[in-house]
Amino acid sequence: MVFQRAVRREFAQSAAGVFVALFAIMVAIQGIRLLGDAAAGKVASEAVAALLGFAALNYSAYLLSLTLFVAVLLSLSRSYRDSEMVVWFSSGMSLTAWVRPVLVFAAPLVLAIALLTLLLSPWANEMSADFKQKMTVRSDASQVAPGSFKEASSTDRVVFVETLGEDESFVKNVFISSVQNGKLGVTMASKGYQETAENGDRFMVLEKGRRYEVAPGTPEFRIMEFDRYALRVETREARGIERTIAAETTGELMRSDDRRARAELLWRINVPVSAVVLALLAIPLSFVNPRAGRSANLILALLVYTIYSNLLSLTQAWVAQGKISFALGLVSVHLVMVLALPLLFARRILVFSFLRLQR
Numbered sequence: 001m002v003f004q005r006a007v008r009r010e011f012a013q014s015a016a017g018v019f020v021a022l023f024a025i026m027v028a029i030q031g032i033r034l035l036g037d038a039a040a041g042k043v044a045s046e047a048v049a050a051l052l053g054f055a056a057l058n059y060s061a062y063l064l065s066l067t068l069f070v071a072v073l074l075s076l077s078r079s080y081r082d083s084e085m086v087v088w089f090s091s092g093m094s095l096t097a098w099v100r101p102v103l104v105f106a107a108p109l110v111l112a113i114a115l116l117t118l119l120l121s122p123w124a125n126e127m128s129a130d131f132k133q134k135m136t137v138r139s140d141a142s143q144v145a146p147g148s149f150k151e152a153s154s155t156d157r158v159v160f161v162e163t164l165g166e167d168e169s170f171v172k173n174v175f176i177s178s179v180q181n182g183k184l185g186v187t188m189a190s191k192g193y194q195e196t197a198e199n200g201d202r203f204m205v206l207e208k209g210r211r212y213e214v215a216p217g218t219p220e221f222r223i224m225e226f227d228r229y230a231l232r233v234e235t236r237e238a239r240g241i242e243r244t245i246a247a248e249t250t251g252e253l254m255r256s257d258d259r260r261a262r263a264e265l266l267w268r269i270n271v272p273v274s275a276v277v278l279a280l281l282a283i284p285l286s287f288v289n290p291r292a293g294r295s296a297n298l299i300l301a302l303l304v305y306t307i308y309s310n311l312l313s314l315t316q317a318w319v320a321q322g323k324i325s326f327a328l329g330l331v332s333v334h335l336v337m338v339l340a341l342p343l344l345f346a347r348r349i350l351v352f353s354f355l356r357l358q359r
Helices: 002-039 045-081 084-092 095-136 250-255 257-283 295-321 326-358
Strands: 147-149 157-164 171-182 183-196 202-214 221-234
Touching: 002 045, 002 095, 045 084, 045 095, 045 257, 045 295, 095 147, 095 250, 095 257, 095 326, 171 202, 183 221, 257 295, 257 326, 295 326
Parallel strands: none
Antiparallel strands: 147 157, 157 171, 171 183, 183 202, 202 221
């Protein structure tokens, strides 16, 4: 029991340090990207903090999986370097005896990873898209400064507003000059505000106004008075804000027959399963020969992690393309890694036994 508590404590300390470092790197990268988008006008500046929080929640599952692998790897590597494994093997214990304490430590982390990938990450993706839409969907009228002319993003519309409303949700005394269907139009209204249709298209709604239309080079002229007039400013597709497969709930993915949905479901299941396999792989990969240094095993562990992750991504792509079935994509890569575990354990036990005989 004392040994079990000491091992879990060391695993926890290593995991805490690794996760904090990885989380800080992730936050820095995402923060720089979001600040760049805010500077370019793609994201509202006041939305950066919330979007960063959603991104952190979305990436936490991958960070926890990598944290589990690295924590076990570093802790057992230290045991080799400090010759604690010599005492372990001299006591008649096998390398496989580490499986139980590693699985006990990994259980709550794997549960958290499964909760993140299956429930919280889809929610974070959906909330991020919705929040981004609410913050960035602004009417052309709300983007102009009162008392100045502003060319709209469509490049064929010039907007002028006199003042903002009391709560800044609408503008007063709007003037719009635009070209539509080869006709020059001038629209004046006492009030204007933004509205988003059910299909996601964005409109500028004007109330109580008048529109003048003239065809250049012809005497044709038309005057229209209106109580409500809507101008489509931007479509949902043009904004690039729409619900993606990543925002679908796990239940929706399970009910769907779409190949992309099956591939997304495969990835969500693969992440917690791979975390367990990686934790077990870290046991034989942590072997360190004190005479040869520690670089070799770290390079090998990094190579195994990279190959494993890339194979999972490859099977996900193949399922999305219909090249392999969902069941084959779910079993194949994990089965290969699980079958490799006994070989790695046997190799490490033989190598350590040979080194002990040399001594």
